[in-house]
Amino acid sequence: MTTPIPLDDEAIRLLRDSAAAIAPPGGDFRRIRALRYHLPGIDPAVWRQIGELGWLGLRVAEAAGGAGLGVQALCALARELGAGLVPEPILAAAVIAPLLPPATLAAVLDGTRIILPAWQERANSLDAASASVLHDGRLSAHKVFVPMAACAHGFLVSTRDGLALLAADAEGVSLTTEPTQDGGHFGTLRATKALSTPVAGALGPALEEATLATAAYLLGVMDRVFALTLDYLRTREQFGRKIGSFQALQHRAADLHLQIELTRASIDAAAATLDAGASATVAACAVSRAKARAAEAALLVTRQAIQLHGGIAYTDEYDAGLFLRKAMVLANLHGSAALHRARYARLAPPEDADDD
Amino acid sequence: MTTPIPLDDEAIRLLRDSAAAIAPPGGDFRRIRALRYHLPGIDPAVWRQIGELGWLGLRVAEAAGGAGLGVQALCALARELGAGLVPEPILAAAVIAPLLPPATLAAVLDGTRIILPAWQERANSLDAASASVLHDGRLSAHKVFVPMAACAHGFLVSTRDGLALLAADAEGVSLTTEPTQDGGHFGTLRATKALSTPVAGALGPALEEATLATAAYLLGVMDRVFALTLDYLRTREQFGRKIGSFQALQHRAADLHLQIELTRASIDAAAATLDAGASATVAACAVSRAKARAAEAALLVTRQAIQLHGGIAYTDEYDAGLFLRKAMVLANLHGSAALHRARYARLAPPEDADDD
């Protein structure tokens, strides 16, 4: 991989502007609602647009036809997607794109083919090391919790024998799905001696990026639902006063704001760490910190968004619930807060190293 | 032990009235302040008065010269003592009085002699099973965290060979003390082949009572400091308003009130359980529940009392700090909240027994 293009404020602005095409700031959620609870849960036309916007090649080197941007750019995009509750699995597709063979890559980058990672074999695990087998071009695998799997044309599958590219419609492949709270689904992928192409490279760094991008998506979820909540507090009246003038609600809002800003600082620091080419251990610690914070903060902020709205937020037609459901799905994806705290405790150096 | 006299409202009222002699409701803390940070930390004249009030025989059968009251009465008294921050180790003396031999008991009950339990051999432990030895009337022991030990004329010491009564001035006995935050002290008692009298009986039930009484004392601490805080909230003005009218402070006060009432309900239930003659396991669970709640609630309420007062409570001359220091000392005495939760988890039956 080449050194990513450093992210300046201008690059972030450009990304934001481009994100507005799919997830306009302050836009409504009609498209998102229409896609809920149906397979494949995404809009193919939008996916092609995503390809045109260049997001799928965001992490692919410029020489290979990508944008050559870094993790900071990935996280900036993820935040925008989260604020728009975009259901398309853009981040998962983007982080593995640099691993794909050139023959596949072109169709992926222009949005013609959707290739998603399938790495997980048990619940609540970060472990892509695998019981799946790739032997003589034949893949046998059992992968779980593949988000939005039904929209994929193929999967990049981790095995004990390296990575394998698998077509979704290959013989010996089956996919079942379970609906998720946010209106999407998890796929369970089974392959039995299915024809498959070996792919060079390791999935580890891409999974760290996916984890951090999930945290950044959750940041966007928080930003947007908090803005919605502040609007409500500023306008809704009870007992003849704006409810946002009640001090107990003001203080709660202040605490939520603090958690959101801690999340932002944590994610920004982690993205900079990854872009600076930190060691795997240092990267893992930074990512775990950010994901643990984002998961807990997102559940807190979305829960409190419901509480601060009162009854109206308990209706499905009000948007606050959409954010809660999204946080429920993403909080534990790529590892729960507890799992990441445990990883941090295992990997981080003693904290008082400089307290001599 | 005979069945204790059931505690009715009238009995509680009488106890409260008698407690007012030492710890008047709403009284000041001049006596308490004067005793702080000096040995022995108690007032011998007050101790004799305590004897006259009959408190030291509260748990001693009427036939043996006591009041024959139950654990509920003990807890009612403990609450009053806590509200008055009484430093004299009345509860420790009272719970072991029923174990004392008749020859010693009379002088204990009338307040002439102070005998305190010395059972603990390591920090943060509920274990009175012991490395101390009693052999041929000679005691070798090393006991720690004996509250207010310097005021005792003797100790009831747990050993692997049963209980032993030890005079504080016996040859081979040494006592060192460390000052505690509340102005009292912990004693470390060492006895080397000191002359000592074997005493029949087991300390276990008395220690359970002492633990619960500590919780009840903490309840009194909370009740009083919360009343002080509410008074302040009702009268202090900032920004041209009574500060008690600020909703954020109101809600915090409501939460503190809830924790105090949960503590009261927990202690009352545990005291009734003990008085009903529950098994050792059931008793231990009830006591652990109450002590865990009281310890956490007392630290919460006293901390928040400081915060709700603002700067004035950070002066030693304001009374709020006295309650904080008392909670700091008692929270972990007879086991921290964590220790009691762990004991509960170990002993309590599966919680869904009746969820068939």
Place this chain on the structure above:
Amino acid sequence: MTDPHAALDQLDDAGFRALVRGWLRANYPPELRNPPHRLHLAAARPWYDRLAAQGWLAPGWPREHGGMGLSAARQMIMIEEFERHGCARLPDHGIVMVGPLLIQHGSEAQRARFLPKILSGDHIWCQGYSEPNAGSDLASLRTEAVLEGAHWVVNGQKTWTTLATDANWIFLLARTDKTARKQDGISFLLVPMDSPGISVRPIVNLELQDEFCEVFFDNVRVPRENLVGAVNRGWSMAKALLGFERIFLGSPRQSAYALARLRRLAEHVGVAEEAGFIERHTRLRLDLADHQALYEVFAARLRRGEVLGAEVSMLKLHQSELFQRITEAMLEIAGEAAGLLEPMAGNRDLHPSGLFIQARPTSIYGGSNEIQRNILARDVLRLPG
């Protein structure tokens, strides 16, 4: 007519409790135990009918009106046993609200007309209190009733009306004097749901269930005699009706139910023996046990016939937040399954996301927890306004 409940009076409390428990075992439809959602009438009807046949529909009504005439203590026992058995809540507004209202404030004619229909299950009632701009601040309600000859003409909108689609009657708070202080111009009306001008719109909630409705009133004509008690005196009647009910919002049942499922979930995902889980679970167990002790303090007062004051707000506050914390623990240990729409492994007892969402509104309905804390601060702690 002999007193069908006379035999109950011969039992002591333990005997009565055993009788109720045994009867539930024999008679409660097993498929309805611990339903995950409020049941619609069609599903609950067998249970309604069985209670009606036994004469046990209305434990609190006096016997001369067809109730069981139980003391507060005996009612508590029934409730405890029903909760313990996991009995579904009936569409019970007629029994719990309208009956007591009419017995205390209704006319002889109203009692004769409505009480038997409630006991027979012919009239199913829903409650018209909340409005879009009158939730926590209920007294600011704006649905109005204007007297025109022999009819009240009602216009306005109610919301959060539970199971309005199942009901054939609604009891309604409406403004009948717009000039008075806001609490002083409100009256109680009894309105057939098939009156011209009423329309009902079910609201899908976060559980994707339609138990709540909006009810719209467009020049609905209600016979003058359907007003209960004195005109403009509805507010104090409504407040008094809530008195006995308030303790039940603080019942430990939901939390106990959830805590048992947290344990099962932990076993299912394999963390039940981990130190971190045990510590968190133990904290919640202790919170529940202490909540039960506090609940028992209030229940004992009810049994002694005391009226519960504002302090009972504590129970609702603590139970709802405990229930929520338990479901938050569920979500955290559930791994990816925290995001599933359906129960795990097809087992309704393993549905962390479902219980998590179900717990959300408990801190909002029945007076939000913010309101409960205001009440505690003002009416119990006497803090300045």
Place this chain on the structure above:
Amino acid sequence: MTDPHAALDQLDDAGFRALVRGWLRANYPPELRNPPHRLHLAAARPWYDRLAAQGWLAPGWPREHGGMGLSAARQMIMIEEFERHGCARLPDHGIVMVGPLLIQHGSEAQRARFLPKILSGDHIWCQGYSEPNAGSDLASLRTEAVLEGAHWVVNGQKTWTTLATDANWIFLLARTDKTARKQDGISFLLVPMDSPGISVRPIVNLELQDEFCEVFFDNVRVPRENLVGAVNRGWSMAKALLGFERIFLGSPRQSAYALARLRRLAEHVGVAEEAGFIERHTRLRLDLADHQALYEVFAARLRRGEVLGAEVSMLKLHQSELFQRITEAMLEIAGEAAGLLEPMAGNRDLHPSGLFIQARPTSIYGGSNEIQRNILARDVLRLPG
């Protein structure tokens, strides 16, 4: 006179940092590292003198006034290194408050008279802001100064005056116009502590230290020329002075210091390897790391020369509550030793009760956390008043 700091300008940031770090190692009195309490002047004097001799007392003052003339970025580096080394805080009100005040608002005569004395350590200043009824609501202060001929006559009482017993000068906010809006009638006065009519009463605090004082003013006559800036304009000057300081109340130093001691305590009492402790400790570590990241966001803005807005309140809020939570964890694991007055085992690093008490006022001073949340809600989140 040559510029003694010109050589510093030749260094890059890393070189400057290394220089500061090395100088501290060589020059900071080792027995004063991480003092458990604010030092009295007598104890801090060697450190004051060493900085003065080096010319490093006033990093932020312009060089023409004897300061180091450092950029905000360089000042941050010095502060970070001082904190990292555990340097004691000096009696620094002269340097941090009075100097900048006079440089911006003082007369030429005032600057000439006072600045050199601060740099030499001859004048030690204390701050007369808070009053018994003007704490969080400082603008309601009532100490008044009335002009009588060539003197202001001051009457009133100040409180929370840090180390007033060590100071020989006090800078004072006093009311000079009782008819104006409360913020508009306040002026800044410089008063010698040996003026007749001043009396000082030390207040013993919860740490049983006497660093705070009450200062009473009884017809204290202050020369007219000791007023700073325009009359009745003291409030805005005082507010502006606080600007650059506010970030330091949010420095991670206290929490980092406490967290290291939590770990040592856990090792001492033998719970460091228990799962429950590790989980709790890890949460606190992550909170601190994220706090450091957020602090760095604001520090970077300062380095770029930006003015920090109300949002910086977040830092103080989070740091103080994190510090408190760390010390609460200490207390919980310390066992009976949580109640000891003195450090455990004679080791100053094992003093859970001491740090616990020390953490209490951090959520009160410098604008209580309630005030900080009000500020965030109003000025950052734009919630209605």
